[in-house]
């Protein structure tokens with residue numbers, strides 16, 4: 001099953017792989033025509049009703065594959081208002097080739113005659129709200145006709161994600177949906193078939209610009225990120241906190257020992273540093289940290305630079321068990337995740353060594369071991385983002401791989417920037433989508449900068465907004 005938003009992302013990834021939407025539209029139209037041929041007999045008449053979006057574009061393509069029925073083609077609305085280039089090009093192709101194609105603005109002009117099959121290509125996944133005119137009346141007429149109704153992708157009006165069926169929606173006999181099943185079609189009382197339209201498997205498997213678009217939050221998401229890190233180290237938490245800001249977080253707070261407060265604050269004036277008394281994180285601090293994070297509805301990054309002192313790990317464990325909000329767990333805090341019982345959403349970001357230390361698979365090649373990582377995430381009950389040349393991100397059910405990035409990223413600190421980006425992306429999002437988008441952004445930032453060697457994690461910071469808002 002695939003949601004409309006994810007479908008849009010996969011479709012964009014396909015385009016980046018060299019399979020443009022217009023090519024997919026050609027396959028979609030062809031597969032609709034195949035179903036029409038199953039329903040129509042020789043000499044039957046076929047009517048095609050196209051809306052002004054890509055759903056209509058699919059239907060217009062189908063017309064070219066149905067010459068044997070000499071179909072009557074209706075476009076709902078004026079051709080100038082067709083909303084996408086590829087749909088318009090398919091309309092113009094029909095006109096140029098002399099098809100019986102007519103634009104109607106008043107649906108009462110539709111004439112189905114004694115048609116055997118009506119193709120409903122009015123609205124697909126781009127619908128919002130109740131059907132408007134001329135679609136509403138057209139749907140009414142379609143439902144009143146005797147013909148077999150073949151709907152393109154979804155019966156027009158039905159919400160492909162939620163399954164909401166407004167009263168005005170088309171009642172289909174058959175639906176030809178594309179690439180994968182849609183959750184909103186599961187309960188419909190009609191025959192639904194899934195057509196393979198030639199989207200490469202890599203468009204789902206490997207993160208691309210579509211994942212970035214899907215996983216990037218709205219600019220007004222208002223996320224406050226709270227990095228709990230530092231003690232023995234200072235660079236790591238500062239990189240995470242700054243990466244979160246560069247990725248759209250509204251505020252980045254850092255909790256750290258008093259002894260390093262000035263060092264952290266000195267890295268950037270944008271960081272807000274909240275100190276605690278002891279030299280490293282210890283159980284005494286936990287209650288106060290949870291209170292702060294809960295009060296501000298924070299996304300927490302736990303781990304960067306914390307060190308592995310027993311009392312620190314004890315404190316991290318209590319934090320993980322008691323804080324209920326979303327958390328990115330990195331570095332030293334990772335090893336305790338398997339022992340922790342929590343309903344909170346954790347995104348764990350281990351490298352190869354940390355993955356093994358968590359009890360996960362020992363792998364040289366993460367991509368080759370993606371299934372094992374997926375099984376480990378399922379057992380763990382959290383999202384795992386395993387980092388190496390290829391990053392494997394999985395929620396235990398679905399797995400995506402990021403091959404973005406450069407060899408220069410083996411430099412220290414690029415995992416800390418990644419943790420900060422995930423934190424900025426995660427609020428209200430599907431954690432898998434957020435993590436996949438973050439991996440893409442971090443890797444792309446490096447790709448844009450790479451001059452062969454000498455990359456610094458801090459170089460990525462400036463580049464992140466260019467990638468996230470420039471390329472999405």
Ligand SMILES: NC(=O)C1=CN([C@@H]2O[C@H](COP(=O)(O)OP(=O)(O)OC[C@H]3O[C@@H](n4cnc5c(N)ncnc54)[C@H](O)[C@@H]3O)[C@@H](O)[C@H]2O)[C@@H](O)CC1
Pocket residue numbers: 007008010011024025028051052053054055056057058083084122123124125126127128129130131132133135152153154178197
């Ligand atoms: N995403 C993909 O990978 C692919 C999508 N394809 C097709 O593209 C469709 C989605 O296309 P679009 O995003 O252009 O959207 P649609 O074609 O579903 O609808 C967009 C049009 O409907 C109008 N509209 C929206 N709400 C309305 C309402 N309540 N009443 C009347 N009109 C309304 C809009 O103004 C716009 O003109 C899919 O359903 C599918 O058929 C295929 O071409 C193949 C690949």
Ligand SMILES: [K+]
Pocket residue numbers: 055120121122123124151152153154155156
């Ligand atoms: K439709």
